[in-house]
Amino acid sequence: MSDHAPVTDWVHDFDHTDPRWTENPYPIWETLRAAGPVVHTERFLGCYMPTTFDAVKQVAYDTEHFSSRRVVVRDVRPETVPAPPITSDPPEHKPAKQLLLPSFTPDAIKKLEPRVRAICNELIDGFIDERGCDAAARYSRHIPVRTIAHMLGIPESDGDQFIKWIHEILELGIKEQAILMKAVQEMIAYFAGHIERRKKAPTDDLITTLMNARDKDGQPLSDLHVQGTLRLLLIAGIDTTWSAIGSSLWHLARMPADRERLLAEPELLPTAIEEFLRAYAPVTMAREVMKETEIGGCPVKPGNMLLLSFPAANRDPAVFPDADKVVIDRKQNPHAAFGLGIHRCIGSNLARMEMTVAVEEWLRRIPDFRLDPAGKVTWSEGTVRGPRQLPMLFGKA
Amino acid sequence: MAGKLRVRVDQEKCQGHARCRSLAPELFELDSFGNAHEAGDGSVPPGLEDKAWLAQSNCPEMAIEVIEE
Incomplete structure (x- = not known):
């Protein structure tokens, strides 16, 4: 087990898996930003982190010097495991992404909204008669699991298995390569069964869409490509949105004025959701430095990884006035929660719809709620940040 | 009094975040890739x-x- 030594010097030795970063990263990012547009740590076999919105944007736009072949910063550099298009660089990236884009447009996603609303209400039915609940364990985590299972055409009841794989790949796998590789192999075996069944009986879902896809030469995608994309859709579609819904409810549980305003002005909800996405952006990506270059005048050398923190970019006061305040009617909000440049999150329209419906239905049925002072809120570590325990009490205080 | 306005989306820069479409559906449309x-x-x-x-x-x-x- 490779436990990390506690950080004593954030600027020269940062570690995004340190418990203090997991608990409350915002003051740490402020310290890093004050030190310069990019900082470096010797941990993770060498890793940079751009600290400002502009520096994050520069890296996201520069696919020549920064590769996506590794998108998670880990203790080790295991063999690359392709999951197109997130791990693809140009020129492979565009065709891999275009296969998927039509299934994720706002119009395509709108068709899923009734199913998501029904899922939310089924979940709320399960706990509304209690005095409170863990909103992460019983609400936010199930919504994206069931939604993405519905889109892929795999059983919603396998959700606990999906969550276990995600925890192993994105959290435990940062420090334990064997856990990462085992989870990937298990997922390959799982999807192989679903692919095999569709060869005999095609279905109307994303697995069949990928199996029927053809490249520019009219050839079917390789098994490696199909399997990689399926893993990506399952992994990227779940704990990200789970985190975003959980953080939104965590905010509203602590801020009765914002809650009351959204109840009085429901038309403000889409604007508030954008602000929750900015302020509590769940996803931090990574790049691998391929060629020497500069970020804001600081040299950046190949062989290092780079932690691409869209959440930190979203807290840059040079772009967002009162960046550390959550302003639910913020008018100018060009946040980077879904990334910038060619790797813009393909599920952004899906995530927004799930967040909006999940918060809307919760507020409609449980207008008064607060954190349970007897419980403890815990946050996931590493690549995706959001509440994993979110104990709530219902009713007025 | 300001003159008339026109909007234009730079196709090289657009990545399909679709914020414009949701804020001003009268002024922007999306293609089949979003x-x-x-x-x-x-x-x-x-x-x-x-x-x-x-x-x-x-x-x-x-x-x-x-x-x-």
Whole structure:
């Protein structure tokens, strides 16, 4: 087990898996930003982190010097495991992404909204008669699991298995390569069964869409490509949105004025959701430095990884006035929660719809709620940040 | 009194965040990949000027140009 030594010097030795970063990263990012547009740590076999919105944007736009072949910063550099298009660089990236884009447009996603609303209400039915609940364990985590299972055409009841794989790949796998590789192999075996069944009986879902896809030469995608994309859709579609819904409810549980305003002005909800996405952006990506270059005048050398923190970019006061305040009617909000440049999150329209419906239905049925002072809120570590325990009490205080 | 406005989406910059479409559906359309372009010739009908500026200031890729004519 490779436990990390506690950080004593954030600027020269940062570690995004340190418990203090997991608990409350915002003051740490402020310290890093004050030190310069990019900082470096010797941990993770060498890793940079751009600290400002502009520096994050520069890296996201520069696919020549920064590769996506590794998108998670880990203790080790295991063999690359392709999951197109997130791990693809140009020129492979565009065709891999275009296969998927039509299934994720706002119009395509709108068709899923009734199913998501029904899922939310089924979940709320399960706990509304209690005095409170863990909103992460019983609400936010199930919504994206069931939604993405519905889109892929795999059983919603396998959700606990999906969550276990995600925890192993994105959290435990940062420090334990064997856990990462085992989870990937298990997922390959799982999807192989679903692919095999569709060869005999095609279905109307994303697995069949990928199996029927053809490249520019009219050839079917390789098994490696199909399997990689399926893993990506399952992994990227779940704990990200789970985190975003959980953080939104965590905010509203602590801020009765914002809650009351959204109840009085429901038309403000889409604007508030954008602000929750900015302020509590769940996803931090990574790049691998391929060629020497500069970020804001600081040299950046190949062989290092780079932690691409869209959440930190979203807290840059040079772009967002009162960046550390959550302003639910913020008018100018060009946040980077879904990334910038060619790797813009393909599920952004899906995530927004799930967040909006999940918060809307919760507020409609449980207008008064607060954190349970007897419980403890815990946050996931590493690549995706959001509440994993979110104990709530219902009713007025 | 400002003159007429036109909006234009830079196709090289747009990455399909679709913020413009949700803030100003009268002024922007999406293609089958979800990428945005201006509706019609991009002319902003009277009364929708604020929406044009709002869409521009919320585009994460700075892909929207608002032209004062």
